[in-house]
Amino acid sequence: MPQLVPNLWFDTQAHDAAEFYVSVFKNSRIVHVAHYGDAGPREAGSVLSVDFELDGQPFIGINGGPEFTFDEAVSFKVPCADQAEVDYYWDALLAGGGEESQCGWLKDRFGLSWQVVPDALGELLGDPDPERASRAMRAMLGMRKLDVAALRAAADG
Known part of the structure; x- marks a missing residue:
């Protein structure tokens, strides 16, 4: 079975949240940060998603907008x-x-x-x-x- 990876939808705070969670849980790290390009829908260069691990459990935080909370x-x-x-x-x-x-x-x-x-x-x-x-x-x-x-x-x- 493939490993399940929770995907957390944020408005614009995915990177801040990942940094916070990594500071709380030991043996945790930010793995990768992806940014929006010119195709949008957000401003080019802003954070699109953050891959991070909390004590070995992978997560993804995405800045998808305010539609979901x-x-x-x-x-x-x-x-x-x-x-x-x-x-x-x-x-x-x-x-x-x-x-x-x-x-x-x-x-x-x-x-x-x-x-x-x-x-x-x-x-x-x-x-x-x-x-x-x-x-x-x-x-x-x-x-x-x-x-x-x-x-x-x-x-x-």
């Missing part, structure tokens, strides 16, 4: 080993004008949605004791940034 129907999950990683990615992705949502979701300053999720969440929500799982779920539903200690305490009753 991001919404929560598509998001990227950031699995986090512990609370320190949750805190890092939450703060980094919100930097510069992002917006908190609920249950570990946020929008970055470009409007792209992310789910910053501790690995412990799956363990807690999938607990064989349905009461523990239910308590963890109720706790999660009341949170913005997920708090591993608070989720565990809720599960424990």
Whole structure:
């Protein structure tokens, strides 16, 4: 199977977004920047697209115009080993004008949605004791940034 490559449509901010994401995720880089030529439809020399990698996962950002914008129907999950990683990615992705949502979701300053999720969440929500799982779920539903200690305490009753 070929590797899937998410293509992110921006108005004019593809290069700025790629630089931002590369600064947030370790082992990431901008691979290639293409520019519009004389054929348009944008001004010649302006950025058409940016190929970049986030920890080995390729992405393309395209400056396609204002016709399409991001919404929560598509998001990227950031699995986090512990609370320190949750805190890092939450703060980094919100930097510069992002917006908190609920249950570990946020929008970055470009409007792209992310789910910053501790690995412990799956363990807690999938607990064989349905009461523990239910308590963890109720706790999660009341949170913005997920708090591993608070989720565990809720599960424990």
